[in-house]
Amino acid sequence: MTRAPYLHVRFQPSGSRRRVSADDIVRTLVAEAAAGHLPPGSRLPPVRALEHELGISKNTVQAAYDELCARGVLVSRERDGVFVADGPGRREMARAGAAEAGPPAPKTPPAARLREIPLRQNRPPTGDALRLDMVFVDPDLLPRERIAECFRSVLHVPGLHRFYDAQGYAPLREAIARRLRARGMDVVADDVVTTTGSQQALDAVCRALATRRVACENPVYPYATALFRSLGAELVGLRLDPFEPLPLEEWGRVLAAARPELFYTITSFHNPTGRSCSSHELTGILALASDLDFALLEDDWGSDMLSQGEYRPSLRAFGGRNVLYANSFTKKLLPSLRIGFVAGDERSVPAIIAAKRVATLGNPTLIEAALAELLERGYYDTHLTAMQQALDARYTRCLELLDERMPAGVRWTTPGGGPLLWLEVPRSVDLDALAARLAERQVVVAPTPLAFQGEPHLHGLPLGYAFLDSERLARALEILGAELGRALGSAAAGALA
Amino acid sequence: MTRAPYLHVRFQPSGSRRRVSADDIVRTLVAEAAAGHLPPGSRLPPVRALEHELGISKNTVQAAYDELCARGVLVSRERDGVFVADGPGRREMARAGAAEAGPPAPKTPPAARLREIPLRQNRPPTGDALRLDMVFVDPDLLPRERIAECFRSVLHVPGLHRFYDAQGYAPLREAIARRLRARGMDVVADDVVTTTGSQQALDAVCRALATRRVACENPVYPYATALFRSLGAELVGLRLDPFEPLPLEEWGRVLAAARPELFYTITSFHNPTGRSCSSHELTGILALASDLDFALLEDDWGSDMLSQGEYRPSLRAFGGRNVLYANSFTKKLLPSLRIGFVAGDERSVPAIIAAKRVATLGNPTLIEAALAELLERGYYDTHLTAMQQALDARYTRCLELLDERMPAGVRWTTPGGGPLLWLEVPRSVDLDALAARLAERQVVVAPTPLAFQGEPHLHGLPLGYAFLDSERLARALEILGAELGRALGSAAAGALA
Structure with a gap:
């Protein structure tokens, strides 16, 4: 497929003409050579490539190259192509003012000054340790065959995979909304934005914040705080002891002083402590948010991993559509599917979609379609x-x-x-x-x-x-x-x- | 699957005991009810749920519930579960100091204050317009059947889809590096980070920048500038006229004054003007970068869409491993696959991976494996x-x-x-x-x-x-x-x- 690289030279028609003429090509190449821009021995564009690029006839290009070969600027080598002359032809270039020495070698640009975001790297499991x-589930418990079956099925749907919806594949959003409604949450498909894991849900919400001042539990999932910090957010830590009731009065004092825009909270199966809020504590958090004027982003990552199909109450169910609710299928299905979502409402969703779009434009449709199929068939349940x-x-x-x-x-x-x-x-x-x-x-x-x-x-x-x-x-x-x-x-x- | 929701109550063992006793349950629920935290008529956790959560015996939970029913705090309803008493049992709560009125309804938190990133939305094609x-290729020209075939094939590979590599699926990175080497670029698999389209490549590089001051052509692909701005970057515009040579002297003056960290540039098939740099102009850009100490991020989105398998020279090929090089398969294969990549070197790659990890943790393995298969089989060529x-x-x-x-x-x-x-x-x-x-x-x-x-x-x-x-x-x-x-x-x- 690939051929030896050649120089790219820009040709423009002279005057008001629309197409490049043979004369334009000759003039441009002589000038470029004179200015030392054509290293001796380098290859010129093939005739057919210039013909195509410039929309002119092969004969026009050939006539120009013939003339330049005759002048000694170029040399033609059978089967290899046309090259910048290395020997006697240099005389014309020298006459036109080029330095005898070839052009300087391209300079090396500086390396990018990047800073590494401090994170513990998740090591994939190796050996017998x-x-x-x-925090993952044993892969042996995951329904690989069912997932493969759903992929095979959606691969048959013609036209499905051409484009992508920046908000997410609509039938998947519908299936997610249905599941959330069954858990007492007021959510419709239009409220749901799919994401690459729940991590991108956090990313999209944070980058859409008008002011990036974010409260979170201390301790909390370190990839969340690393993410918020990497977006320049100022963090407000709220002390959490998993063996004690939430110190809501203390939280209230800290929040009143710091005035965050958002509280990112893992209300059930808190990472890394495993703590879940009582219903009363959820009510207390909602009261704080209402009194102190901050929004809520609830991360319900551990749901669907609860005994006997039960589920814990959520801020979204108690507090209504203003609560942003994030979750994912990463932990309960194949981690490598990487599908999460955030549910907002008609005010927040446009900004979240815009933030997702600017980060990845949209995510792979095929995976979302296969997951929708899995939910639809009841395989997930x-x-x-x-x-x-x-x-x-x-x-x-x-x-x-x-x-x-x-x-x-x-x-x-x-x-x-x-x-x-x-x-x-x-x-x-x-x-x-x-x-x-x-x-x-x-x-x-x-x-x-x-x-x-x-x-x-x-x-x-x-x-x-x-x-x-x-x-x-x-x-x-x-x-x-x-x-x-x-x-x-x-x-x-x-x-x- | 899902059942009626129930209150979540937190129980802790008293003293130095490790497990919650029946007495702990009774004491906690009486106190919660007295404090008005248990709305009358609400459901208590089922016996089996508490048994499981607390790791205690069913009998312990049942004994506690029996006692609370006897005291009138709870009522048991056949088949429905155990509920907070609504009638006479309220007396005990009142005696314990609870207000006669139920607890206040949960408050509604404020809506998140989000700002929408200004972007033109890509409308998917509809009707006959x-x-x-x-900027997409006609979907009828895309190899849907071949792609489906590769998906079917990789679905058979056992264990492939359990986990994900934050850097990207290794065989795909190897295949990408091989292709780039064939174009004169010094790239090995370890230099490649896969991304969701090339958009995430831009995102990861920008969020890893030590200082977010980014130069770019003016005009340029508007999703890039919207992305950089959304990350708080300061932009430096370099005037580009697609009908004229690059004004490298003018650029030099602007860059010397603004001192950006990075120049994001589309050197070939520039979006939105279609302009390609000449080889000489590439050399000029490298010289500017070297003299003025900024790094380069080259977006080569239009490659692989060039006549007859030819390719344009790149900054990465001319300037070496310091040049960050981004590209994607979005435009040439199914847009909905959303696979792009960035190539760096041993210094830049760790920071780019960390930035990608914090944004999405990692991307779906299955899609990357299917693309690797497509490249491997020669279908892409x-x-x-x-x-x-x-x-x-x-x-x-x-x-x-x-x-x-x-x-x-x-x-x-x-x-x-x-x-x-x-x-x-x-x-x-x-x-x-x-x-x-x-x-x-x-x-x-x-x-x-x-x-x-x-x-x-x-x-x-x-x-x-x-x-x-x-x-x-x-x-x-x-x-x-x-x-x-x-x-x-x-x-x-x-x-x-």
């Missing part, structure tokens, strides 16, 4: 039912194992759903040293200092229980318990010494 | 060869038709590739009025005031010739010529009057 740091039985068993087993294996002084949250809980350990345990020792024994945990703003007021780690089967989970927690016991023992010994 | 405003014949014919025909149909005083660029050219018309023509008259005759053109920074120094519109077949293109250009003639005639008449 026991991953307690994964069937999958959730089957998966939840497995996840419930893992969660129950995890609590039993923690009871059995954790040394005294270690506490944990009981989320009852989602993929993770928070394990709080005594301050005497060095978390990084613990993680390093565990890694030696093939158990992966990930302390999350980046989830905190300022000095962490908790001392522990998130524990994912949805990724490992019960047997591997038991092995991992046994090793974790032993290493925690050893760390506490040596800390106690150190304190005694 | 003759679209001269489309076969498709390009076939498509280019059709596009070349349309381009040639378009130039002929313009010659025939355009009134005197109208000029156009001759890009020789890509999907559009620039039609420059006399200043006396009112472009919006022209677009409105054409729309009445079912011809769609789109003046691009948003492509300019400040007052436009050109007076015309981009014309897409790749979307309509020759017959429809002829009809559209005939009508355009007639309406332009009429506009010029009446302008002349107005001048005479």
Whole structure:
């Protein structure tokens, strides 16, 4: 397919003429050569390429090239093309004023000055390590065959995949809205904007904010705060202790002082603590928003991973259409599908679409169509039912194992759903040293200092229980318990010494 | 699947105990009811849900609920569940200090204050209108069946679609690097980051910039400037006239004064003018970058749409690995695939990946795998060869038709590739009025005031010739010529009057 590169030369018709003439080509190339713009030995555009580009006849181009060869500016080599003369032809160029030395080599531009956004990189699972740091569900529990079937089906629909809707594929938005209405939320298809995971939902909302001052729980999902910061947002942290009621009075004082535009909140299965708000706490958050005039972006990532198809109440259900609600299918279906969404209302949706459009123009239709098909056929609900039985068993087993294996002084949250809980350990345990020792024994945990703003007021780690089967989970927690016991023992010994 | 919603109540074990006891449940619910947090008639969590969440036995929960029913705080309704008492049970709550009136209704939070990014929305083609405003290729020329075949093939690969690589699917990055090397660019797979269209490539680079001061041509692709502005970038416009050589001296003065970090440039098939830089102009841009210390982001969107498989020289090929190079498969394959990429080097790639990760975490693997398959099988090259014949014919025909149909005083660029050219018309023509008259005759053109920074120094519109077949293109250009003639005639008449 590809041929040797050639120089690109711009030709313009002279005077008021519309097409380039042979004379224009000769004049331009002589001038370019004289100015030293045509390195000797470099290839000129093939006749057919100029013919096509300039919309002129092959003969016109050939006549110009013939003349330039005769003048010694160009040389023609059988089958290879036409080249800038290297030998005697240089004389004409020199006469026309060109320096004898060839043109300088192209300069190297500076490297871009980029700054790396500080983030822990999600390492894909490798080898046989026991991953307690994964918020993903065990891939063996995911309906790969059903998804493949839906892809095959939508590939047959003619014309479906030509263009894309910046808001998202309409039948998928309809299916999402229907699901949310069944959970007490007032949402129609026009309120839904699909996104690449829920991450792009956060991105689109933040970049559309009139003023980027964003409150969020402390700790919170570190990719959210990294995202907001990367967009220049000023963050307001609201202290959260997963073992205590929300300190709503304290939050009220902080919010009244900082006056954020938006509160980004994970109300159920909070990442990284696994905490869920009580209904009363949700009402309290709505009252704060109303009194202190900030908007709400609720991230409900852990829903659909709850026991027995139940669901937790949401700000969107309690507080109405002003609440922006984000969720995704990443955790409950194949992570690699990368489909999320945000639900707004008729005032917010146009700005969110514009923000999404400017970031990616639109997302792949085919994936959205396949997911719509999966929902439409009821496969997703069937999958959730089957998966939840497995996840419930893992969660129950995890609590039993923690009871059995954790040394005294270690506490944990009981989320009852989602993929993770928070394990709080005594301050005497060095978390990084613990993680390093565990890694030696093939158990992966990930302390999350980046989830905190300022000095962490908790001392522990998130524990994912949805990724490992019960047997591997038991092995991992046994090793974790032993290493925690050893760390506490040596800390106690150190304190005694 | 879904059941009636119930209140979510948070229970914590008392003292140093690890599990919630029946007594904890009773105590918590009495206190919550007393504080007015349990609206009468609302549903309590089902026994099995609490059993699961708290990791306690069903009997513990049942014992607590029985006690609360006996006290009149709760009532149990056969098959429906357990509810907050509405009648006599309120007495206990009143005794405990609750107000007789129920709790206040949840407050409505304020709507988010969002600002809409100003953009012309790409309207998908509808009906039978003759679209001269489309930068897309005619969907009939796209290899839908081949793409479907590749999807079917990759759906068989086990384990492929579980996770995603934030940098992009490795075999696709390898295939892209191979193609770029064949065009004289020094690129390896590790240099490539895949993106959602080339739009996300621009997004990732801009958000990773240490200082967001970006130079770009004026006019330029308006989604790029809208994107950069939405990220708070300061823009520096460099005047470009598609009928003239680049004013590199003027650019040098502007750049020396403004000192941007980055120059975003479309060196070939410039959008919206169709202009391509000569090899000499590329060398001049590299010299400016080197002298004035700014980095380069080259957007090569129009490549692969060039006559006969030829390609234009690029800054990346001339200037080396410091040049950031963006491109996409959107225009040459199904637009709805949304796959683009940016090539950097070992210094820039980590920051670009971090910026992509924070925006979307990663993109759908399946689409990238299907595209890798398409490249691997040689289908893409076969498709390009076939498509280019059709596009070349349309381009040639378009130039002929313009010659025939355009009134005197109208000029156009001759890009020789890509999907559009620039039609420059006399200043006396009112472009919006022209677009409105054409729309009445079912011809769609789109003046691009948003492509300019400040007052436009050109007076015309981009014309897409790749979307309509020759017959429809002829009809559209005939009508355009007639309406332009009429506009010029009446302008002349107005001048005479």
